[in-house]
Amino acid sequence: MTVNVPGAGPVLSVEGLTVSIGAHEILRGVDLVLRPGRVHGLAGESGSGKTMTGLAALGLLPHGARTGGRVVLDGRDLLTLPPRELNAVRGRDIAMVFQDPATSLHPMLTVGRQITEHMRHHLRVGRAEARERAVELLGQVRIPGPAAAVDRYPHQFSGGMRQRIAIAIALACGPKVLIADEPTTALDVTVQAGVLRLIRRLCDELGLAVLLVTHDLGVMSAVADEVSVMREGLVLEQGPRERVLRAPAHPYTRALLDALPRHGEADAASKEDS
């Protein structure tokens, strides 16, 4: 596996992306760039269009949606790619991890089968080789006893382990881009910490470009390198993590940060005025 140098040219660039359904404009011109080995955090409230941005990059838009702008991967615009070619890209070059592993994993297929399925489809590898790679992937995402785990079913794992499995599935074909939509929102903080460390490590070790969609600015602060803040289909502020979170330029970013309870704040200011 090639390890890309962080700071290298963009893997995926979203240029002036618009999505509308009927008269409703969901994205109104989104620009962002994903680079190898970097995590790009996309923040915003529900309905801000952050999930739609992630889905548009995969061509997973609702029926009847009209798009504009470009989503460029390896010099090809994914928005205009014919379905056949898009299917070849999805799951191989770009993979996705969803919020709730309880619903994104197939309950009746073994973990191994779910990891090997698209590997065999996209990369045409043999059964034995795929299985070997599945065990390796489970080890990579730190599932204990990976050799036995491939034959187990999702319900036999805890929520955090299931999300690790979902990540292993996403990594099966060695994608360049990983889109993670609220990957830790359904998890406890202690489990979340492990998954965030995993995402950061994969990004650093494999040179993966990650688009992390989250409403949690704490999560953003822990793993993202660049941050975009969205509202109503527009990116209001974009920049390096430290700059955006420590010295937000846009009043909306400031308002989001101020809405959070934090350490080191005067204790319970709100308690006094009640």
Added chain:
Amino acid sequence: MSLLNVADLVVDHRTPGRPAVRAVAGASLTVAAGEVVGLVGESGCGKSTLARAVCGLVPAAGGAVAFEDRPVTRLGLRRRDPALTRIQMVFQDPYASLNPRRRVGAQIGDGLAAAGDRATTPGEMLERVGLPGGMAERYPHEFSGGQRQRIAIARALAARPSLLIGDEPISALDASAQAQVATLMRNLAVESGAGLLFISHDLSVVRLIADRIAVMYLGKIVETGPTARVWAEPRHPYTQALLRAIPEPDGLGRLPEELPGDVPDPADPPQGCRFHPRCPVAMDVCAEREPAFGPVACWLHPPA
């Protein structure tokens, strides 16, 4: 005198053909009038089961729950004892807890009727939770998640509770709405002189609104104390691990610390201290004897 007194509560979940799972294994907790107690812990630790036992939704297998010095009886098919309607609950998912086919005003009206309040209108209750009174004519689907949770809070408050229980009331909401709704719940409860038992896995929100924190692990309360003290100086190793796992929005790119291992199966809890297999500072005694004392149930902090 406490408003709510939970003493050594035990709750078992029974499934035919399987060993009983002890979801709450001897937990003690008090809530005073006008006090906000935050109950925190990982999923599966039994905090929701404890809340459900407090309002009689699940039977207790041992111990006692006393509300206003009277035992809480199990809620059955018959009309609930009117004294117990003074415990009201706000549930996790406002999409499921509101009836989709009734106007929100009518649902809030149920609460008012329970309290025998004919003077207050549902619209006034909506205004108390920060929604326009005219919205009483609408149906739940016309509201966002945060608004629905405000409606659920209005419905609970309409019954004039002296104890309000919130079972993860903010976890289904947007981050920007979470702190607002939690603060609203606190203010309304304290204003009306009621106690609030606020259950959440989100420690930073609990810290914002609670006077006292109780930390639960595998069916037991492992640490209780004033919020500021627990936050500044957590004593139980589990509390320390929980606090270290919270990522801070400080822009510094620090990864939160991981607590290795999973919560053990409550059907087969470890011997001795329930936390010892995951505890970074476990000693010999921890594997042998359970630290059955408070306010910090840890052999490093025996009571004086």
